[in-house]
Amino acid sequence: MKTIFTVEDIKNLFKDIFEDNSETILLIDEEGGTKTEEDIVDYLNVHFYSWKNRLVEKGDESFDEQPALSVFDAWVQSLNFSMNEAYALVEVTDEEVTVSQDIDSSTKTGTITFLIQTDKVKNLDYSVTKLRNAYIGNPESIQNSYGDILKAYITIGNLMYEQEPTMTQIGECIKVSLAYRISYLNDAQTYSDTQIEISFTGDDTYGPTGEIVGTTKYLSMPITKMTWQNIIASTPIPTAERPDLTGFLATSLSQAKTLSFYDFNKTLTNQFNNMFWLSGAFRYNGLKTSVQSVNIPVYIRITNNGNTYVYKDMIDNMEKTISNNDFNVSSITLKGWGKVEPIFTILTINITSSGETSKNVTILSNTPNVTIFYTTNGNTPNTSSSQYTTTINFSSETSHTITLKAVAYVGDEAVSDIVSETFTYGVIIA
DSSP: OOOOOOHHHHHHHHHHHHHTOOOEEEEEOTTTOOEEEEEHHHHHOEEEESSTTOOOOBTTBOOTTOGGGGSHHHHHHHHTTOTTSEEEEEEEEEEEEOOOSSOOEEEEEEEEEEEEEGGGHHHHHHHHHHHHHHHTTOEEEEEOTTSOEEEEEEEEOOOEEOSOOEEOSSSEEEEEEEEEEEEEETTOOOGGGEEEEEESSOOOEEOTTSOEESSOOOBOOOOSEEEEEEEEEEEEOOTTTOTTSSSEEEEEEEEEEEEEEEOOSSHHHHHHHHHHHHTTOSEETTEEOOOOOOOOEEEEEEEETTEEEEEEEEEEEEEEEOOTTSOOEEEEEEEEEEOOOOOOBOEEEEEEEOSSSEEEEEEEESSSSOEEEEESBSOOOOTTSEEEOSOEEEEOSSOEEEEEEEEEEETTEEOBOOEEEEEEESSOOO
16 A cells, blocks of 8 residues: 655645754844844744645734635745744655555655745855755654654755745845755665774674674775676576476576765775776885785675674776866675585486497486586595496406496585496397
């Protein structure tokens, strides 16, 4: 079900945002020079509305009987009669909704129009700028009138001056406005939900329960964008031989990670820059460089959903973009590997006669990329035993009975049961 987020909810949201922006400011009387301290929220005294016909009465005079005052200009005019307060009208001008039955996402845009005394507008501008800086790029939890809580990005625009000050009976007021944008994707993770840390100086030391011992070697910096690929290589295999598969066998897992970032003056960025500029340099600080190792290990620690993951990678590519009219941008591409659980292999021993005194033995595997070892003396085969590469021929003029045992390995790990066949060769076949 889509979340209901009305104009009234948006009005209440911005009302809370402005009222929570408490800060003590110093007010100076221009004539007498008197200094007083006051909270900026109390000083601005902004009242928020979400419809245009909320009119203010001046003394005993009511505007309810004048239908023309329901238009926006009349609403502004009516508010001019109450100049000891400021007013804000919250409106929604557009909405983009993700068309999906199970994705709850929306982007609402609109404006907030303020009617405020001219001597307070600079403080309002300061307050709006402070809020914009606090909310930009930071996901916030927002709540509607029905108690639903969403995580949203709130963008607050600059304060725009729409017209010259207008004189009223008791002072001068001005109409200013700002644009806002609220984007949410219900029940989704954001940048702040994943912590990325990098170490160019090795992994941490860990205790018996996984706790870090001593000072961590990992550092962090703001990442502009990170792309992460888990690449699984596979080999086609007949499903008739392995009914539990879909026709492919996973043989290896590799990873490719690309991180882009600005060249901030941070320890981690400076370490990267030194590594970047030193790579391939003929001289360093006036001295000739020695042979350089390009096998540079990089450790990445990811924290997500309360769990930590550490990866050991090698640098595949480093890139830096320096523009005359922009900030420096760097990127680093890393490659790593992952462990793939071997698929259990089934071996079959086929024995056929070859002439009158010999027999051929073929060992078949239902999976590729395995190494088969065998013995003929009854011992258990392992990686030190004879390696099977092609059909084995057993031939003799005298009778011999042997037991052939075979097993499949991937690396140093056995991936099959030991199979055995006992047969006789060297006997004249009638």
